[in-house]
Amino acid sequence: MTATEAPAPEKKEQPAKESFATVFVQNLWSANTVVVTILSIVLAMVIGAVLIVISDSDVLKTFGYFTSRPSDAITGSWNVISSAYGNLFKGAILDPAAVSAWMHGTGTWQGAFYSISETLTYAAPLVFTGLSVAVAFRGGLFNIGGQGQATIGCITAAVAGFASGLPIVLNLIFALLAGLIGGAIWGFVPGILKARTGAHEVIITIMLNYTALLFLTWVIGVGGVHDPKRSDAISKAVPTSGQLPSFGGSLRVNLGIVLAVLVTAAVAWLLKSSAFGFELRAVGANPAASRTAGISVAKTYTLLMVVAGGLAGLGGAAQVLGTAYTLTPAVAGNIGFNGLLVALLGRNKAWGTLFAALLYGALQAGGNRMQSYAGISLELVGVLQALIVIFVAAPALVKTIFHLRAARAARLGASMAKGW
Amino acid sequence: MSTATVEELTEATAPVRFWDRERRLGVALVALGVAAAAIFGTLAPGKTARFTLSQDATGAALSINGAFGAVLFGLVAVGAGAALLARVARRWQTTLLVIGILAFVLSFLCWQVAGKFMPLVDTANGTLQVALPLILGALAGVIGERSGVVNVAIEGQFLFGAFFAALIGTMATSVWAGLISAAVGGVIIAGMLAVMAIRFLVDQVVVGIVLNLFATGVTGFLYEGLMQTNQKAYNQPPALPTWSVPGLSSIPVIGPVLFNTNVLTWIALALVFIVHFGLTRTRWGLRTRAVGEHPTAADTVGIRVRGLRYMNVLIGGAIAGAGGAYFTLVATASFQKNMTSGAGFIALAALIFGRWTPFGALGAALFFGFAQKLATYLSAVGSPVPSQFLNMLPYLATIIAVAGLVGRVRAPAADGQPYVKS
Numbered sequence: 001m002t003a004t005e006a007p008a009p010e011k012k013e014q015p016a017k018e019s020f021a022t023v024f025v026q027n028l029w030s031a032n033t034v035v036v037t038i039l040s041i042v043l044a045m046v047i048g049a050v051l052i053v054i055s056d057s058d059v060l061k062t063f064g065y066f067t068s069r070p071s072d073a074i075t076g077s078w079n080v081i082s083s084a085y086g087n088l089f090k091g092a093i094l095d096p097a098a099v100s101a102w103m104h105g106t107g108t109w110q111g112a113f114y115s116i117s118e119t120l121t122y123a124a125p126l127v128f129t130g131l132s133v134a135v136a137f138r139g140g141l142f143n144i145g146g147q148g149q150a151t152i153g154c155i156t157a158a159v160a161g162f163a164s165g166l167p168i169v170l171n172l173i174f175a176l177l178a179g180l181i182g183g184a185i186w187g188f189v190p191g192i193l194k195a196r197t198g199a200h201e202v203i204i205t206i207m208l209n210y211t212a213l214l215f216l217t218w219v220i221g222v223g224g225v226h227d228p229k230r231s232d233a234i235s236k237a238v239p240t241s242g243q244l245p246s247f248g249g250s251l252r253v254n255l256g257i258v259l260a261v262l263v264t265a266a267v268a269w270l271l272k273s274s275a276f277g278f279e280l281r282a283v284g285a286n287p288a289a290s291r292t293a294g295i296s297v298a299k300t301y302t303l304l305m306v307v308a309g310g311l312a313g314l315g316g317a318a319q320v321l322g323t324a325y326t327l328t329p330a331v332a333g334n335i336g337f338n339g340l341l342v343a344l345l346g347r348n349k350a351w352g353t354l355f356a357a358l359l360y361g362a363l364q365a366g367g368n369r370m371q372s373y374a375g376i377s378l379e380l381v382g383v384l385q386a387l388i389v390i391f392v393a394a395p396a397l398v399k400t401i402f403h404l405r406a407a408r409a410a411r412l413g414a415s416m417a418k419g420w
Numbered sequence: 421m422s423t424a425t426v427e428e429l430t431e432a433t434a435p436v437r438f439w440d441r442e443r444r445l446g447v448a449l450v451a452l453g454v455a456a457a458a459i460f461g462t463l464a465p466g467k468t469a470r471f472t473l474s475q476d477a478t479g480a481a482l483s484i485n486g487a488f489g490a491v492l493f494g495l496v497a498v499g500a501g502a503a504l505l506a507r508v509a510r511r512w513q514t515t516l517l518v519i520g521i522l523a524f525v526l527s528f529l530c531w532q533v534a535g536k537f538m539p540l541v542d543t544a545n546g547t548l549q550v551a552l553p554l555i556l557g558a559l560a561g562v563i564g565e566r567s568g569v570v571n572v573a574i575e576g577q578f579l580f581g582a583f584f585a586a587l588i589g590t591m592a593t594s595v596w597a598g599l600i601s602a603a604v605g606g607v608i609i610a611g612m613l614a615v616m617a618i619r620f621l622v623d624q625v626v627v628g629i630v631l632n633l634f635a636t637g638v639t640g641f642l643y644e645g646l647m648q649t650n651q652k653a654y655n656q657p658p659a660l661p662t663w664s665v666p667g668l669s670s671i672p673v674i675g676p677v678l679f680n681t682n683v684l685t686w687i688a689l690a691l692v693f694i695v696h697f698g699l700t701r702t703r704w705g706l707r708t709r710a711v712g713e714h715p716t717a718a719d720t721v722g723i724r725v726r727g728l729r730y731m732n733v734l735i736g737g738a739i740a741g742a743g744g745a746y747f748t749l750v751a752t753a754s755f756q757k758n759m760t761s762g763a764g765f766i767a768l769a770a771l772i773f774g775r776w777t778p779f780g781a782l783g784a785a786l787f788f789g790f791a792q793k794l795a796t797y798l799s800a801v802g803s804p805v806p807s808q809f810l811n812m813l814p815y816l817a818t819i820i821a822v823a824g825l826v827g828r829v830r831a832p833a834a835d836g837q838p839y840v841k842s
Binding site: 051055142144196199202204214337340377384387396 | 612616621623630631634636637641757762765768772808809815823
């Protein structure tokens with residue numbers, strides 16, 4: 001094809017070699033991913049601080065005479081806020097008192113690592129549910145059904161765990177697989193409906209969330225599942241052979257977090273290097289073009305939701321086999337919905353989701369300590385988690401508030417908007 | 421517009437399949453009817469099922485033998501299905517479908533109620549009251565989505581409405597202050613949704629979901645911080661009074677349900693008519709629909725797309741917030757954490773089930789209300805069907821509806837797409 005001569009390769013402007021330091025300084029106050037994320041966290045914490053002050057009636061009273069004695073209001077506010085966030089940090093990362101006790105031999109090493117152990121424990125299921133949402137997002141589907149899929153995963157994993165009677169290791173693998181398959185089935189339904197009828201996955205998955213929850217409350221009461229020794233709604237416990245082993249002593253952190261890291265690596269590979277990953281990203285970017293290029297969009301959607309459901313189901317399994325051991329109506333907690341936030345914060349990337357899950361796990365663990373030591377309701381953590389994502393999802397908002405410069409490599413476009 | 425023409429073209433050129441939607445529905449109805457007549461008919465005891473026209477067992481009643489009724493209504497469903505299958509009355513397709521489904525429900529009821537009684541006034545009243553927040557929430561969705569903004573944050577607007585109604589209602593010791601601040605609470609969430617969706621172009625479904633979590637967190641946090649410690653000062657709102665219309669309220673069944681009730685019911689039912697009239701007969705409605713279907717064209721003729729969208733989302737927020745007031749001012753007399761428990765999502769489903777129209781939303785909300793009321797009734801009389809499965813009914817019905825088995829559901833063309841003026 002000489003007729004259409006390719007244009008001569010343009011002389012690219014040779015960018016002057018910049019040292020790392022100049023690049024760093026230039027990017028420091030621009031709207032790149034890291035800066036926006038950090039500023040989002042800061043903004044969320046500031047709003048959280050306002051809420052802490054509002055909800056404390058003693059401090060609120062001091063604002064009544066703010067003009068005559070502002071010091072009362074300021075020190076009062078500072079005390080509640082610093083106590084809240086101080087305990088949040090101690091509960092999430094490390095408690096200096098426990099560390100020094102360990103150093104001086106008065107405490108155990110478990111005490112020193114307690115906070116980090118809690119963080120990792122809470123993070124593990126969130127990694128799975130977050131990856132579930134992230135994978136679906138990359139394929140252009142919004143999987144709100146993580147909660148339902150995780151719930152079904154909890155049920156199948158727990159039932160498999162206490163009913164199989166398999167020996168150690170085998171039972172654990174069997175239960176994990178059961179959780180995976182349970183979630184995958186629950187993800188298959190919206191997938192096939194989306195592929196066949198175009199039914200919007202958001203509505204279907206929301207409805208399936210409630211259906212799963214009702215199914216859970218029913219299944220707990222069924223003979224053979226319900227714990228005959230108890231009168232309340234609780235199932236039999238998964239025996240030790242089916243539990244994810246924990247790492248030592250009183251710490252709750254278990255194999256789940258290791259599994260989570262492995263699955264993150266697998267998902268990263270799936271998205272980046274596998275044929276299916278390429279197809280799903282193509283479909284996510286432009287379904288019509290993918291169809292023209294010969295990719296079966298319907299098949300991709302179905303398979304995608306099966307994978308997403310399986311991941312969320314694994315999250316449920318990690319929850320029930322890692323910490324809960326029994327089925328209760330609240331066994332899945334909020335891991336599905338929090339997984340949604342985690343994926344959005346992790347910008348739908350595999351490793352990003354892992355880090356976001358660690359942050360959310362830390363907030364959860366720290367929130368527990370904040371509730372018991374500083375008397376601040378755990379609900380504040382929910383507010384912080386939602387606010388962080390609101391700001392991360394709207395980088396333009398953060399950019400406006402802080403007068404950030406436009407990023408050099410602006411990959412922060414608003415997330416895809418497609419409607420029903 | 422282009423997509424619509426393409427769709428019509430493919431429809432026109434596609435070969436007419438024998439098993440079209442009507443025939444498939446007919447087969448499904450016949451199967452349902454046969455199953456109802458056979459299963460419910462055999463299971464039902466041959467005792468009388470009484471549907472009393474009052475709040476309790478007393479007074480006049482419609483009675484039928486349980487087993488006979490189950491078989492009879494099953495056969496009616498079969499008949500409706502057969503009529504669909506034979507294409508006798510194509511114009512009455514929807515009517516036949518409704519008759520068939522109603523007959524199926526009645527057959528089921530004859531089985532369940534046989535030997536017992538079902539108070540119709542109580543059932544109708546319960547249905548309407550459960551449906552009340554759903555009607556308001558779905559209307560909020562209709563207004564927003566017809567102008568092109570997806571409102572998944574109905575749940576959050578409910579929660580803020582319920583919370584503010586309780587808080588301000590208690591502090592001002594006025595139920596009307598509570599009702600108004602409920603609307604304001606809804607507007608707060610709606611405002612956040614509008615700014616994020618319209619100004620900052622964030623995915624509307626994402627924002628909606630996150631705002632729901634935000635609302636759950638904030639109301640839960642403030643509940644624990646303020647209300648739990650001092651219920652009396654912050655969380656004992658007065659109840660919305662029940663008003664009775666003299667004369668009309670003595671009509672059997674309808675009277676006590678519609679004319680002896682709280683103001684919010686009237687507001688909700690009136691709003692259905694107002695929104696319907698507004699959307700179809702006023703300038704505002706025409707512009708809303710234009711902006712929701714083709715914003716670029718609307719902009720070309722001088723309609724302010726973003727301004728109209730802001731206005732509609734905020735109006736919707738006020739309506740949904742008032743719906744939230746139902747939870748604290750009508751249903752119970754205090755705010756509880758996460759007390760709406762997913763009603764906002766059912767309202768969203770009602771909106772889609774009702775095909776983005778006010779009357780459709782009303783019908784869907786009443787259907788969901790009836791399903792929930794039925795579940796409560798049946799678990800109260802000790803039905804063999806576990807209540808959890810009955811409670812699944814609204815959700816499963818929505819899935820079936822959205823999957824297109826009960827007619828095509830089409831959203832406004834520009835629903836969920838932010839408008840960027842080029």
